[in-house]
Amino acid sequence: xxxxxxxxxxxxxxxxxxxxxxxxxxxxxxxxxxxxxxxxxxxxxxxxxxxxxxxxxxxxxxxxxxxxxxxxxxxxxxxxxxxxxxxxxxxxxxxxxxxxxxxxxxxxxxxxxxxxxxxxxxxxxxxxxxxxxxxxxxxxxxxxxxxxxxxxxxxxxxxxxxxx
Ligand code: ADP
Numbered sequence: 001x002x003x004x005x006x007x008x009x010x011x012x013x014x015x016x017x018x019x020x021x022x023x024x025x026x027x028x029x030x031x032x033x034x035x036x037x038x039x040x041x042x043x044x045x046x047x048x049x050x051x052x053x054x055x056x057x058x059x060x061x062x063x064x065x066x067x068x069x070x071x072x073x074x075x076x077x078x079x080x081x082x083x084x085x086x087x088x089x090x091x092x093x094x095x096x097x098x099x100x101x102x103x104x105x106x107x108x109x110x111x112x113x114x115x116x117x118x119x120x121x122x123x124x125x126x127x128x129x130x131x132x133x134x135x136x137x138x139x140x141x142x143x144x145x146x147x148x149x150x151x152x153x154x155x156x157x158x159x160x161x162x163x164x
Contacts, residue, residue, distance in 0.1 A: 005029035005117065006084040008037050008075035010130065011051050012044045013151050014058060017128040021090040021119045022065060028117070031064045032088065035078055038071040045134055045158060058148050076107040079114045086115040092126045134159075 005025050011018060011034070025032050036051045046054070048069045055067040070078055079087055087107060089100050104116035121128075128146050137143050137155050144152055 002030040004031045004084040005088045006033050006079040007088040008035040010039045011036050012130045013054050015128050017125045025088050034067040035070045058150050076110045086117045091118050092121040
């Protein structure tokens with residue numbers, strides 16, 4: 001049976017931090033399904049469709065990586081539907097831990113069969129987040145170390161067009 005891991009997140013936009021987690025998850029899972037979620041507590045720059053389109057473009061040649069947008073159900077429900085073994089998340093610092101631990105407990109309360117698997121961020125990527133990348137881009141700083149060239153181009157265009 002193929003081992004599927006579901007990686008849910010806001011991905012506003014996809015960063016090299018996320019990409020590193022996906023690459024490492026593929027050492028354990030045969031397939032990673034990325035779920036772009038609507039997180040009502042976060043102010044986003046890109047719409048759900050735009051965030052998914054970016055990921056589809058970055059991974060268009062990767063047959064074991066796919067992306068789904070998720071706006072009307074819980075990730076744990078999607079995990080169950082696609083027969084995922086586990087939900088994948090990343091940990092950057094202690095500050096991520098409390099939140100991630102809470103989410104994992106909530107997910108377990110919904111479905112005990114689906115495990116949560118955490119990948120510790122690589123040293124050089126611990127400080128990389130979507131919000132930090134957006135902030136740098138807004139002030140016309142260099143973001144090529146933190147995002148794929150496809151994301152860099154789309155983010156710069158988005159900031160130009162939104163006039164922020
Ligand atoms: P969410 O809004 O669900 O936290 P994010 O897109 O911010 O979504 O992050 C998705 C997941 O990826 C989270 O578990 C987050 O901790 C993890 N993550 C984000 N950036 C990094 C990074 N640089 N290194 C490791 N994990 C990361």
